[in-house]
Amino acid sequence: MDRIILRDLAFFAYHGVYQEEATLGQRFYFDLDCYLDLRPAGESDDETQTVRYDYIAKRVENIVKNQRFKLIEALAETVAKDLLGHFGSLQKIRVKVRKPEAPIPAIIKDIAVEIIRDREDYA
Template sequence: MTDVYTITLKNCAFFARHGVYPEEEFLGQRFYVDAEFDVSAGAAMEGDDIEGTVDYGIAFKVIEETVTTSRHQLIEALALTIAKELCLRFPQIPWARITVRKPSAPVPGILDYVQVSVEHFR
């Protein structure tokens, strides 16, 4: 049996232009991402070797690039794209849960943010 551990990146903040309305594309806004993913350890933990694991600095860059260079109408689609990109970049990730928060959602009311979570299994 292979050991598994979980990496969590919490509250990663990015400026991007996702949303349904033209104003959201034009003005842009801040988005917050939480990424939680399992990693099949292999010999990485026993050998204390970064080569066999997921470098979370690179994982952050994958998330950042996905959020800031693509455009999605739905944060659900954005979250799924992030999860798929992480699993594609790192074959050691069999499962990822991505949460995207949008604090400036165009909702006619007062709220802290709208949040969507997506799970992706390889």
């Protein structure tokens, strides 16, 4: 299946279990694979035949900045459900949320969760 791919979409927000995370905030990075049929857009060169990636990014930003989550699992689930619910042509989505500044006593590049959901998961 065809995909619209967004990588390293970054937002500063205040998610996490610890009070310090709610107070200080940190960066969150998203990788999204949005599965849909891109043939109509490819054949017509008509933006109404696809899902615009700027619209996807704006919806993710709205969720990240206007809601608060303790768990990045809940953040990923909310993003997947919102995008599949809002964009009818999306059939499946992969959402990866990375949290490079997670407050753990180790040297890490980042902590991440990745979920894959399809339209039937929310039917």
